[in-house]
Amino acid sequence: MQGWIPALILGIAALLGAVFLYNTVGRGHRASLIVLGAGALTGVAGALLFMLPLNFCTFEQEHDIIDQVFGVLLIAIGMAITLLPARWVLTRLLNKQSFLAVDASPGAFKGIILPFVFLAPTLIILAVFLYYPSLETFRLSTLLARLGAPRTAFVCVDNFTRLVDDSTYFNTVVVTLLISLAIVVIGLILSLFVAVLAYQPVKGARIYRTLLIWPYAISPVVAGVIFLLMFNPTGGIINYGLDSVFGIQIPWLNDPSVAPWAVILASVWKSMGYNILFYIAGLQNVPKDLLEAASIDGANLVRRFLQITIPLLSPITFFLVITNLTYAFFETFGTIDYLTGGGPLNSTTTMMYRIYQIGIRNNDLGKAAAESIILFVMVIGLTVIQFRTSGNQVTYGA
């Protein structure tokens, strides 16, 4: 690689960083020159965040256009990671807000060391068993590595860019999104219906609620085992019921177009308890006087439900969409492993299941790590959305 390429990239990064911070923070400020400098430095740091470990390998001549596009993407992400916090820090600095000042919590105990003693076990475990493996996953994703083999080879971003024209990977992503979407939509609609029913003031409401929520405590594996029996084509109770009522038999676990529905139904069954619990909690916060007022104004039951209850439940619905998506991404693993084993014809192989297949069964750590990172990015996206919106959630009553 010619030496001028990294220099050119870093120059552009410095320019972009300076322009960004100047425009968002520094314009017209006395310290605008300092802001320009800080922007240039942060921009360079952002570009180097991924490029330094990769040694600018994506821009070497033997790599094709996909690698280069990927490299530019990595630089952009790296710059976002450094520039956005830098903007926040600079804004606080320029407004003379201190970082060391702590919220004046009344009734605080004295001591600086003691809180760190209390936090130490948590912080150490998080650092060693979450932060370090996260970084290690990034490193692994650039390697050709085998489980148990001592030697590894650096392969730049090949593990990622090979996925671009891997049709089985594309298929996995589609399967994951469709199964997740179905679990969320079907699960939430049914749960809301049941929660409204369980919320009615009838005798024994507490007992009904217990009877509705207990599947929360059932494991995804057990859900897989039980539904394996129920969906069994020959002895399964579901086909027996369908056959005796409608005269049809469905090849639940053998047909690639039906098998995802077996996974979806088992997962919805398992996750409904959790959703119902949250919806009942949410319904308790819908103000009664609002519903009464609407009823006096002549709104019928359906209209009251659609125009008052559902909008007031939207924060909880949103929270549940995120948690259910995370559930669909990860916890369906146990259900799938027992129920379908990812088959038939990979029709129930989700992204998480594929990571297991490739990393453990096929022993290709690097490729599996790259796929982990892609799933990682999706989860980060979900969490960021959740944090950004949970700040302005409506709180009513209480």
Add this chain to the structure above:
Amino acid sequence: MATYPQEQARPAVRPTLSERLRGLVPERWYIHVLLWIVCFIIGFPLFYAILVATQTNSDIYAYRFLPGSSLPENWNVVMNIAKLGGYMVNSLFIAIVVTVGKVVLSLLAGLAFVYFRFPGKWLVFGFVLITLMMPTEILILALFRLVNSLGWGNTYLALIVPFLASATGSFLFRQHFANIPSELSEAAQLDGATPMQFLLRILIPISWNTIGALTVIQFVYVWNFYIWPVLIINGQERQVVQVGLRTLMGGDTQTRYGPMMLGAVIASIPPVIVFLLLQKQFMSGFTLTRDK
């Protein structure tokens, strides 16, 4: 709980037959009917599993909806051939240790976050907050290499230590403590209480709801461990029950559903018991923290 409208004062007239019949049917009977149907549908898979647990394969294929006679035989397969009892003990041990550890560490973290002022608090808080975005499942390959290089492969340490810290728990207690009036800690300090005494004597006794909720969440979470023990534990000596159920799934011979369902039912008992025992705390703890 629901409140019921007070009954109208009855006129001193003898009720007619239709009025007397109405008294036998609960108010809003159709809601009861609907609730029964929904409870039945949700409970059916487990009910069916319990039924099959007592049957032979031929009973199942004949769709007999009565308990069969092979429960002792199935029990024998589950306990003596598949040795599910040993897996259950392992799972119980791990679930209890991790749950207790998480609750204790989360209490300490909550105490530090709410009742202390220290420089860099927001940074430490952010450090814990960000871990919410790191599901262990994604890190499993790197974690596997790390734990193996520590020499913890095939040990209980591998199943316990990485899971002792909990961001969820720390936030749950932080939220809960922040809602407690500060007069309480001021009074405790005037009385000369140390932070640990304050935690043990005052905070914990008024936090049982949150502790109960966290206990249910974490016990169920640990009990459901599956992919991690598949990876890190080989051999059945220290294996957990979710993986142990595999031994009941046919393999070379035809799957016998009776033992399989009995195994699934047995494996579900501990988390369901914990859930039922702490149900009240679980629900109220959740309601409190719904908008975290």
